[in-house]
Amino acid sequence: MIQGDLDQVDIEILKLLQHDAALTHKEVALKLHKSIATIHERIRRLKEQGYIKRIVAILDRKKINSNLIAFSHVLLKEHTAKTLIEFETEVSKFAEVMECLQMTGAHDFILRIATKDMDAYHEFLRNKLATLPNITTVQSYFVLSEPKSETAYPL
DSSP: OOOSSOOHHHHHHHHHHHHOTTOOHHHHHHHHTOOHHHHHHHHHHHHHTTSSOOOOOOOOTTTTTOOEEEEEEEEESOOOHHHHHHHHHHHTTOTTEEEEEEOSSSOSEEEEEEESSHHHHHHHHHHTGGGSTTEEEEEEEEOOOOSOOOOOOOO
16 A cells, blocks of 8 residues: 555556656656646655655666676674664665665675676675674675566555
C-alpha cells in the first residue's frame, strides 16, 4: 500500500516515470489523457513530497568499464550507534560502493561494489575498505550474470 494522498493519476505518473524518466510532461499528459499543466503540477508535488527522490539515467555498466559487481558482506567488531554511523559515513565516500545496506542476520552490512575487474576490486578491498576501523570480516560474492535488474518498484 502506498502511503500518503496519492490518487490513481499520481500512481500512473509514477509508473510511467519509473520506466522512462525522460518522458516530457506533454508525453505523460497524452498517455494519461490529462492537461500538460495538470501533469506539471502533479510531478512538482510528487517531487516536493519526496515520492520522486531524483531523476537519473541508468547506464550500461559494461560500456563504462564497470564489469565486475561484488556483493560484500561486512561484519563489524562493535555495534554502537557511533561505530555504525562512522562506518556508513566512511564507506559512502568510496565511489566503488554503489549501495550500502544495513542488515539483520549474520552480517551488519551488504555493499554493492562496482569495479573494472578483479584486480581493481582487490585494490579497492586492500587500500580502501580494509583500512576502515572496526571491520571484523568481509565476505564477497561476485555476479556471474544478471538475468534481471529492475529499478521500478511495483505500484
